[in-house]
Structures are given as C-alpha cells and as structure tokens.
Amino acid sequence: MNATNPKFAWSQIDRAALPKRPAVERVADFLEIYSNYDEATAQAQASRCINCGNPSCVQACPLSNRIPEWLALTAQGRFLEAAELSRSTSNLPEICSRVCPQEKLCEGSCILNARTEPVAIGALERFINEYAFAHNAVTPVLAAFNGHKVAVIGSGPGGLACADQLVQLGYQVTIFESQLVPGGLLVHGIPAFKLEKTIVARRVDLLAKRGVEFRLGVRVGWDVSLDDLLRDFEAVFLGVGAQQTKPLDVPGAQLNGVIQALSFLMQNSGECWLGPGDPVEVVGQRVVVLGGGDTAMDCLRTAVRSGALSATCLYRRDLANMPGSRKEYANALEEGAVFQFLASPVELTSTPDGKVNGVRCVQMTLGEPDASGRRKPRAVPDSEFLVPADLVLIAYGFDPMPFPEGSDFCRVATNEWGGIIVDENQMTSVPGVFAGGDSSRGPSLVVHAVRDARQAAAAIHRRLSVGAPV
Numbered sequence: 001m002n003a004t005n006p007k008f009a010w011s012q013i014d015r016a017a018l019p020k021r022p023a024v025e026r027v028a029d030f031l032e033i034y035s036n037y038d039e040a041t042a043q044a045q046a047s048r049c050i051n052c053g054n055p056s057c058v059q060a061c062p063l064s065n066r067i068p069e070w071l072a073l074t075a076q077g078r079f080l081e082a083a084e085l086s087r088s089t090s091n092l093p094e095i096c097s098r099v100c101p102q103e104k105l106c107e108g109s110c111i112l113n114a115r116t117e118p119v120a121i122g123a124l125e126r127f128i129n130e131y132a133f134a135h136n137a138v139t140p141v142l143a144a145f146n147g148h149k150v151a152v153i154g155s156g157p158g159g160l161a162c163a164d165q166l167v168q169l170g171y172q173v174t175i176f177e178s179q180l181v182p183g184g185l186l187v188h189g190i191p192a193f194k195l196e197k198t199i200v201a202r203r204v205d206l207l208a209k210r211g212v213e214f215r216l217g218v219r220v221g222w223d224v225s226l227d228d229l230l231r232d233f234e235a236v237f238l239g240v241g242a243q244q245t246k247p248l249d250v251p252g253a254q255l256n257g258v259i260q261a262l263s264f265l266m267q268n269s270g271e272c273w274l275g276p277g278d279p280v281e282v283v284g285q286r287v288v289v290l291g292g293g294d295t296a297m298d299c300l301r302t303a304v305r306s307g308a309l310s311a312t313c314l315y316r317r318d319l320a321n322m323p324g325s326r327k328e329y330a331n332a333l334e335e336g337a338v339f340q341f342l343a344s345p346v347e348l349t350s351t352p353d354g355k356v357n358g359v360r361c362v363q364m365t366l367g368e369p370d371a372s373g374r375r376k377p378r379a380v381p382d383s384e385f386l387v388p389a390d391l392v393l394i395a396y397g398f399d400p401m402p403f404p405e406g407s408d409f410c411r412v413a414t415n416e417w418g419g420i421i422v423d424e425n426q427m428t429s430v431p432g433v434f435a436g437g438d439s440s441r442g443p444s445l446v447v448h449a450v451r452d453a454r455q456a457a458a459a460i461h462r463r464l465s466v467g468a469p470v
Contacts, residue, residue: 156184
C-alpha cells in the first residue's frame with residue numbers, strides 16, 4: 001500500500017470524534033455537549049474521503065449534498081469555499097449537521113464502512129459552516145425585488161428553507177408564526193444541548209437581513225384566513241409541522257403527572273418557559289418516559305438536567321429495533337438515563353388523590369417483522385411488573401395538527417391521518433398553496449423538511465415566472 005497516495009489516508013488516519021464535554025459537567029446545564037474540530041483535525045478528517053466514483057453518501061443524502069467536493073476543499077484547507085459549496089444545496093447546513101442522523105444517511109452509506117469507520121461527514125459539515133460564520137462569510141445579500149409576494153406559514157425548518165430559497169430569487173416573503181419566538185420545533189422542541197437556540201436565532205437574523213418579514217403571534221385559521229393570504233400573496237407555503245401528540249391508550253392515562261413529551265420539552269428546555277400552564281415539577285421526581293424515538297431521548301436527557309431523581313425509558317421492543325439515534329442513546333446512558341426494553345405499559349397506577357405513582361408493564365417478546373421491517377412485539381403471559389413513577393412522559397410521536405374547524409383552510413385536502421396531500425410539485429389541492437415537511441409527510445427529519453421546502457420554492461418560482469408552468 002502506497003503511504004503517499006491520498007487514496008489510502010483512511011487507513012492511516014483514525015476517525016476522530018467531535019470533542020465532547022464529560023457527562024458530569026454537561027448534565028449541570030443545557031449548553032451543547034459537542035464543540036468543533038480545530039483546523040488541522042478538520043483537514044485530516046476530510047482527507048479520509050477516497051472520492052469514490054459513484055459516491056453513495058450523496059445518494060443517501062436527501063438534499064444530494066455535494067459531499068465529496070466540499071470534503072476535498074476542506075482537506076486542502078479551503079474552508080470558506082467548502083462552506084459555500086455546502087450552502088449551495090442546503091439552507092440550514094449548520095443546523096442539519098447537528099440534528100441529522102448521519103449514521104443512517106450519508107455516513108451510513110460511506111464506502112469506508114466496509115473496511116473501517118466512515119468519514120465524519122456531519123462533524124465536517126458543522127466545522128466548515130461554523131468557520132464561515134466566524135469569518136463573516138455568510139452574507140445577507142439583498143436580491144432585487146422581482147415583483148412577487150409569497151406567504152410562508154410556520155418558521156420551522158421547512159418554512160425557513162422555503163423563505164430562504166425564495167428571498168434569494170427576489171421574492172418578498174412574509175413568514176407567519178403562531179409563537180412569539182421564530183424557529184418552530186428547532187427552538188420549541190429540540191433541547192438546547194443538541195441545538196443551542198442562538199444557532200437558530202442567527203439563521204433567523206440572517207433571513208431578516210435578507211428581507212424576510214416575520215409576523216409573530218399570528219395563528220393562521222384564527223387570526224388570518226386562507227382567503228386573506230391568497231388575496232395579499234400570489235402563493236402560500238404551509239410548513240406548519242406535526243405537533244398533535246399521539247395519546248397513551250391505557251387506564252390511568254389521564255392521571256395527574258402524566259404529560260405529553262412536547263409540553264414537557266417546551267417547559268423544561270433550559271430556555272425561557274414557553275409552554276402553557278404551570279411548569280412541570282421535575283426536581284426529585286422519578287421520571288418514566290414511554291417511547292423509543294429521539295423525542296424520548298430528549299425527554300430523558302432533559303429530565304436529568306432538570307433535577308430528576310431518576311429517568312427511565314420503557315420501550316416495547318429491544319435496542320436493535322428502537323428507532324432513536326444510537327448517538328443520542330449513548331449520550332443518554334452516559335448522562336444517567338436507564339433503559340428497560342421489551343416493556344409495554346398496560347396501566348398507570350395512582351395515589352388516593354389521583355397522582356400517578358407507577359407504570360404497570362407487561363414483558364414483551366419479539367415475533368416476525370411487521371410492515372416497517374421491525375419485529376412485532378407480543379406480550380408474555382403472566383409477566384406483569386411495576387415501575388415506580390412520579391412523572392410519566394408520553395413520547396409516542398406526533399400527527400399533523402388539524403386546521404381550525406370552520407376555517408377556510410379546511411378546503412386543503414388531507415389524507416386519513418391528517419397529512420396535507422401534495423403533488424409532485426408540493427402543491428396542495430388548492431392552486432397556489434404548497435406544503436411540505438411533517439405537515440405533509442408526517443413526523444420526519446429536518447433534512448426532509450428542507451428538501452420539501454426547496455422543491456416547493458422551485459415550483460412556486462416556476463408558477464410565478466412569466467410563461468412557466470408548475
């Protein structure tokens with residue numbers, strides 16, 4: 001093997017993990033747990049890419065990011081050029097690099113997996129984009145107004161990406177957001193230890209400087225109608241997400257101390273209190289989380305930071321069939337969370353005054369794979385056991401929020417589970433109204449919302465350009 005051939009750098013340079021704060025330190029705050037590579041490490045890690053002829057990492061990326069190209073630039077120390085290339089296909093690269101499950105996407109498809117560890121694509125995407133921000137290379141250029149106005153509903157990843165695409169093409173874009181702080185679930189759902197709120201605020205500020213107007217505290221369907229929007233704007237993009245929680249259907253689900261995951265995360269994010277009602281008391285509580293996705297991991301890690309006596313996850317399948325990120329699972333374990341697999345709740349028990357005090361479970365075993373490819377759990381007869389709990393968090397996922405009853409938004413067609421129906425151009429049943437992200441595909445990844453938004457923005461541009469059909 002030729003040691004001077006860069007094709008073989010992967011065999012001589014081990015993959016380097018991002019610097020991570022010790023668990024004993026990070027559980028005391030809500031700051032991000034990772035920091036960036038230094039320049040020398042970034043160059044060395046990027047040099048591990050072998051620039052294969054048919055890059056599977058690009059194929060696995062929902063945005064088809066030009067990964068080998070910006071890795072080559074990074075390996076040469078041309079960080080600003082690499083970041084510019086990264087931004088050419090992604091509107092939120094500094095955010096996607098933090099929250100994307102790279103192990104299931106680009107890194108999971110890296111050809112090096114057959115021989116060693118994959119290229120650290122996510123860490124390098126984070127490095128080059130933070131480098132660009134630090135060197136004032138992400139500029140808020142104002143495009144010349146092209147005479148068209150577009151409304152974007154929701155300021156989550158889909159809304160921000162759609163607005164970014166359109167404003168760079170000269171559109172006058174107004175984002176309507178029901179919350180008083182823009183960012184959607186990037187701010188109100190993802191904990192700060194995974195994505196600090198300043199990162200999102202920086203992106204929002206950049207869009208505002210590019211000319212995007214933010215109208216906050218406006219609830220579409222209540223404060224503004226669809227007809228109002230179609231009167232004042234030539235196209236509308238619905239990026240309202242999916243925030244209707246899936247219920248727990250067992251006796252005792254309505255007891256005091258049983259909380260939906262999103263409400264808990266909104267109230268205990270380490271930021272200002274954002275949720276309705278009184279904040280959930282966590283200090284000294286035995287917290288039990290039901291579910292096995294990333295929201296469950298977020299709840300466990302938030303509970304630990306909020307002073308819980310214990311944080312236990314109950315999941316009905318085993319680790320191999322758990323949908324949550326393995327990186328987040330490992331971080332939760334390091335921080336003190338406990339996992340009980342093959343455990344399914346059948347009843348919540350209570351004190352005489354109606355406060356939850358336990359989760360009665362049944363032991364599960366796994367049968368044949370179901371339609372999703374995961375093995376179907378089955379209850380083991382006579383296997384019930386009790387897990388003590390003072391606070392139960394339900395993290396069973398989300399569905400799209402229905403439009404307000406009687407609102408003219410109800411003429412936008414939805415499917416049987418409430419998702420907005422869109423065509424190949426992301427257009428809904430109402431001409432000129434587009435949608436994407438979780439509101440149309442169901443709970444999914446930030447990067448999928450960005451892809452939908454970019455496709456919708458392209459279709460809006462075709463529709464509003466003279467003589468260009470959608």
